[in-house]
Amino acid sequence: MKTELEHLLRSAIAQALPNCSVSEIPLERPRQADHGDFATSIALQLAKANGLNPRQLAQSIKDSLPPSEIVESCDIAGPGFLNFKLRSAARFAVVSQVLDAPEQFGRHLAGSKGSIQVEFVSSNPTGPLHVGHGRGAAFGASLSNLLALAGWKVQREYYVNDAGRQMDILTVSTWLRYLEQHQILLEFPPNGYQGDYVGVMAQALSRKHGEAFVRTASDVLTGTPGLPLTSAALDDKAREAQTEAHMDALIHSAKQLLGAGWGIIHSEVLEDQISDCRADLEEFGVVFDCWFSEQSLYDSGRVAQVIARLQERGHLYLKDGAVWFKSSAFGDEKDRVVQRENGIYTYFASDIAYHDEKFSRGLDRILNVWGADHHGYIPRVKAALIALGHDANRLVVPLVQFVSLFRNGEKVQMSTRKGQFVTLRALREETGRDAARFFYVLRKSDQALDFDLSLATSESNDNPVYYVQYAHARVHSVLTRWGGDVQDLAKSDLGLLGTESEILLAQQIARFPEVVDQAALDLAPHSIAFYLKELAASFHSWYNSAPFIVSEQPELTRARLALAYSSAAVLRQGLSLLGVSAPNQM
Numbered sequence: 001m002k003t004e005l006e007h008l009l010r011s012a013i014a015q016a017l018p019n020c021s022v023s024e025i026p027l028e029r030p031r032q033a034d035h036g037d038f039a040t041s042i043a044l045q046l047a048k049a050n051g052l053n054p055r056q057l058a059q060s061i062k063d064s065l066p067p068s069e070i071v072e073s074c075d076i077a078g079p080g081f082l083n084f085k086l087r088s089a090a091r092f093a094v095v096s097q098v099l100d101a102p103e104q105f106g107r108h109l110a111g112s113k114g115s116i117q118v119e120f121v122s123s124n125p126t127g128p129l130h131v132g133h134g135r136g137a138a139f140g141a142s143l144s145n146l147l148a149l150a151g152w153k154v155q156r157e158y159y160v161n162d163a164g165r166q167m168d169i170l171t172v173s174t175w176l177r178y179l180e181q182h183q184i185l186l187e188f189p190p191n192g193y194q195g196d197y198v199g200v201m202a203q204a205l206s207r208k209h210g211e212a213f214v215r216t217a218s219d220v221l222t223g224t225p226g227l228p229l230t231s232a233a234l235d236d237k238a239r240e241a242q243t244e245a246h247m248d249a250l251i252h253s254a255k256q257l258l259g260a261g262w263g264i265i266h267s268e269v270l271e272d273q274i275s276d277c278r279a280d281l282e283e284f285g286v287v288f289d290c291w292f293s294e295q296s297l298y299d300s301g302r303v304a305q306v307i308a309r310l311q312e313r314g315h316l317y318l319k320d321g322a323v324w325f326k327s328s329a330f331g332d333e334k335d336r337v338v339q340r341e342n343g344i345y346t347y348f349a350s351d352i353a354y355h356d357e358k359f360s361r362g363l364d365r366i367l368n369v370w371g372a373d374h375h376g377y378i379p380r381v382k383a384a385l386i387a388l389g390h391d392a393n394r395l396v397v398p399l400v401q402f403v404s405l406f407r408n409g410e411k412v413q414m415s416t417r418k419g420q421f422v423t424l425r426a427l428r429e430e431t432g433r434d435a436a437r438f439f440y441v442l443r444k445s446d447q448a449l450d451f452d453l454s455l456a457t458s459e460s461n462d463n464p465v466y467y468v469q470y471a472h473a474r475v476h477s478v479l480t481r482w483g484g485d486v487q488d489l490a491k492s493d494l495g496l497l498g499t500e501s502e503i504l505l506a507q508q509i510a511r512f513p514e515v516v517d518q519a520a521l522d523l524a525p526h527s528i529a530f531y532l533k534e535l536a537a538s539f540h541s542w543y544n545s546a547p548f549i550v551s552e553q554p555e556l557t558r559a560r561l562a563l564a565y566s567s568a569a570v571l572r573q574g575l576s577l578l579g580v581s582a583p584n585q586m
Contacts, residue, residue: 001093001510002027004070005038005084012064013046016057020046029511033504036075036083037091043080054080091503092494094510095566099490102569106513108151114364115153118144121281121369122159125273126170127195129280132371134424135449136400138440138579140369141286142525143398145577150520155363158288159354162270163295164347168251169193170273171266175213175254177202178265182214187227191247201272205265213265215257224249280425284433285579294350303345303353306388307338310352315387325352330383333376352384359390366394367523372401372446398523401448403440431456437579438465441525464533468571469583471536471543475568476584478548482561492562493555501542502563508538512570516577525578532574539567 006025013022022042030039043058050057058080065074070090075083098105120140123133140156148154161167173192177199180186188194205213224246228239255262274291281287297303307323310316315326321341325348328335338349358366370377374397382392405412405422412422428436435456442464443449461467479486497506511531519527548560572582 001070001086001090002038002514004068005040008065008068008071009040009042009061009082011066012061013042015064016060017046017050020050022046029507030083033500035077036073036085037507038084038086039077040082040084041080043082047080058082088498089495091510092497092506092563094506095492095494095562096490098509098566098569099562102566103573105570105573106516107149110148110151111153113147113151113153115155115362116147116365116367117155117157117358117361117363118147118367118369119157119159119358120144120367121286122161123277124161124166125270125277126166126193127273128197129277129424131405131422131424131427131451132403134284134427134436135403135440135445136369136371137281137284137286137424138437139398139400139445139525142437142441142528142578143367143369143523145579146516146520146525146528149516149577152365152520155290156288157290157292160274160291160293162274162293163298163350165251167266167270169247170198171262171269172247172251172254173198174201174205174269175258175265176250178205178213179215179217179220181206182211184214184217184220186217186220189227189243189247189250191243197276201269204272205268208268209264213258213261219257220250220253223253280423284424284428285437292354294354297350297353297357298345302357303350306353306356307345307349310338310384310387313387313389325384325387327380327383327387330386332379332383336380348380348384351381352388355381355385355395356388356390359385359388359394364394365396368395368397369445370397370399372399375399396523398445400445403449403451405451405453407453427451434469434580435463435465438468438529441529441578444524444526464529465580466586467540468532468536468575469581470586471539472568472571472575472582473584473586474539474543475564475571478564479561482549482557484558484561486561486565489558489562489565492558494559494562496556496559497563499542499546501538501545502560505535505538505542505563505567508535509566509570512574528574528577532571532578535567535571535574539564539571 005027009025010022013020025040025042026045027038027040030036043061044054046052047054047057055076058076062074062076062082065071070086071084072087073085075085077083118140120143121129121133121137123129123136129137144154144156169191170193173188173194176186176188176192181202192198225242227246228234228242234242258265278291307316310325315329316338317324317326322337323339324335325338326335336348337346338352339345355366378397382395385392385395405427424436431439431453439451439456440449455463456465457463459466461470497503512535515527515531519525546560548557548564550557550560568582575582
């Protein structure tokens with residue numbers, strides 16, 4: 001409909017303003033039904049640019065409109081808006097369109113927009129996923145589905161941070177719990193990982209390896225500064241520094257004492273965490289095409305190679321024994337260390353190598369879904385890309401704000417190290433996957449989200465996912481009562497439709513492809529959630545206004561059921577984008 005109206009308007013403008021070139025014609029669906037089916041402000045825009053009276057120009061455009069089978073009337077409103085009212089057949093043509101190919105409605109040809117990679121979640125494999133990770137997972141998966149429907153060839157990727165200090169801390173934390181099980185008792189460091197899952201991994205080590213990794217307490221602590229006393233002898237900063245130094249010494253000691261055993265523990269702990277993470281996400285309806293290992297960047301030599309390239313381009317310098325990247329020369333607020341004085345590369349160095357590897361794949365666009373706390377990291381990554389000669393504009397970083405989970409009106413605190421967190425698995429068990437996936441995308445990703453457990457678990461119209469799913473179930477309940485073949489609905493006489501509720505519902509259905517395109521452009525899955533609530537509201541309103549099955553008028557019954565079935569098809573399509581099921585009964 002929009003395409004046809006644009007053709008009509010271009011033809012009319014060419015007559016009203018022969019020397020005027022128009023690149024884009026704005027066409028919107030008015031919120032108020034009495035404003036018609038479509039409205040445009042093109043007369044106001046062109047009048048301002050050409051020094052004309054907008055209402056007079058609007059009248060000239062209206063008078064120049066070619067005859068059309070879809071337009072019933074065109075009216076001028078306000079200072080010069082053109083409001084179009086469509087003929088009944090045109091309004092309900094979308095019903096036939098949906099019935100002909102329900103799964104294709106709103107779908108663009110696969111890959112027609114190009115290739116795009118969406119990297120999301122990418123949580124350190126140092127503990128179970130918590131409710132904060134869940135929002136990134138729901139957003140990234142929904143966004144990937146949305147982009148695929150809009151015509152992008154999508155790669156879904158998880159970046160596994162399996163190199164570096166955090167994995168070393170988890171490994172040594174597990175080893176210390178393992179020693180406890182063998183009566184080697186040491187004070188557990190406060191900066192170690194303390195969740196119950198660490199003890200579970202330690203038990204698995206004992207079952208599989210027996211006492212192979214047992215070492216004496218004195219051997220373990222040799223060369224460590226010890227944990228600081230709790231007295232006032234040290235201030236907070238000094239106490240933290242000694243605690244961190246003690247952890248580094250423990251890691252060094254473990255590597256020396258265990259030899260090859262350290263690699264075995266490290267590998268099994270990593271495998272356990274990745275397997276748990278993968279299973280957790282799959283149960284949440286989130287599946288990745290690629291799990292990319294950070295360690296592989298070191299094993300392949302890519303980190304060293306990319307740092308060498310920056311050196312060759314003159315973008316590095318030596319200061320205080322460390323190697324610095326001149327990121328401030330490319331828009332970052334200050335320069336960044338890429339290699340410490342001890343020769344160890346920083347996390348930033350491997351991130352540069354990872355993004356360089358991404359760009360080598362020939363992708364048209366790259367999306368990194370990051371937590372809001374990584375906002376300051378964007379300029380330095382883009383600076384490195386520019387320094388390497390890449391087009392940094394190909395990288396887009398949607399940010400996901402934090403989630404606050406409320407239980408009985410109280411906010412639940414979370415800390416991965418201390419084990420005080422609500423896991424994504426526990427949340428899903430309480431609310432169900434559908435509610436969790438829907439609630440996570442109810443707000444823009446860059447806005448903070450308060451997750452209301454009581455609302456998510458309620459079976460009422462106040463619960464948005466229940467409200468939308470109930471609309472879908474209602475359609476199938478009516479179809480079951482009718483008992484006919486849904487294939488026959490394609491032959492319905494849609495000219496029998498025309499009540500205000502039916503017109504509004506058809507308009508909502510017709511909006512779906514536009515909503516998909518705009519949501520994909522804006523990287524905004526929440527727009528789909530909003531749309532589904534509006535579509536469900538239009539359906540429920542119609543459902544309550546008139547009977548669908550009119551026994552004495554079988555043709556009217558089929559027409560109404562055709563409209564209802566097309567509503568359900570779009571609800572199902574929209575819910576699938578968000579990873580939410582569309583039950584036939586509730």
